[in-house]
């Protein structure tokens with residue numbers, strides 16, 4: 546086998562061997578360069594000329610992800626000093642917005658218009674919270690009851706076990722801050738009943 550590398554050129558197979566090695570090597574190099582050129586051309590095409598469908602999708606995800614992250618950071622408020630979370634309070638509204646984004650936006654939509662990504666195929670559809678048109682009422686006590694018990698026969702579940710009462714009051718305040726269907730609270734009623742609700 547060592548003979549195969551001798552430099553004398555007189556080996557009976559030398560010509561043939563060199564030829565075939567050159568052939569394989571140059572073919573490989575050409576194929577390699579060709580594949581690199583094709584790959585690069587595809588990359589250039591997708592990046593600059595094709596309109597980049599995939600890239601747009603990735604961008605949309607990035608955008609919403611980024612928006613949500615920013616929103617979460619902005620709206621993270623400390624409500625530990627709020628003792629009566631059912632009474633109108635700007636901090637509770639902000640906290641509610643954050644709780645809403647995490648738990649409700651997938652069905653009711655980021656802005657509350659009932660157009661969440663997970664809500665499209667549902668029947669009945671998630672309520673447009675901005676429009677309201679409440680089945681179970683839109684006072685603070687009624688909305689809180691909805692969040693306690695859900696709406697039987699729909700995918701609107703109760704959140705009694707999933708979220709602490711304070712977070713549910715925050716949601717009530719957030720919903721009442723965005724909706725146009727806003728029946729007035731009877732304050733005495735609210736103050737009398739809310740503290741007993743869990």
Ligand code: HEC
Pocket residue numbers: 645648649650651652653663664667668669670671672674678679680681682688691692696698699700701702704716720
């Ligand atoms: C799985 C999807 C889904 C999620 C998640 C969801 N909901 Fe709903 N929600 C619905 C549907 C569907 C309805 C409409 C039910 C109906 O019309 O009977 C509804 C209705 C409502 C209503 C209207 C009640 C009324 O009286 O008409 C309110 C308020 C509400 N949801 C608040 C929330 C809040 C706050 C959250 C987050 C804690 C939430 N929902 C999470 C699907 C969802």
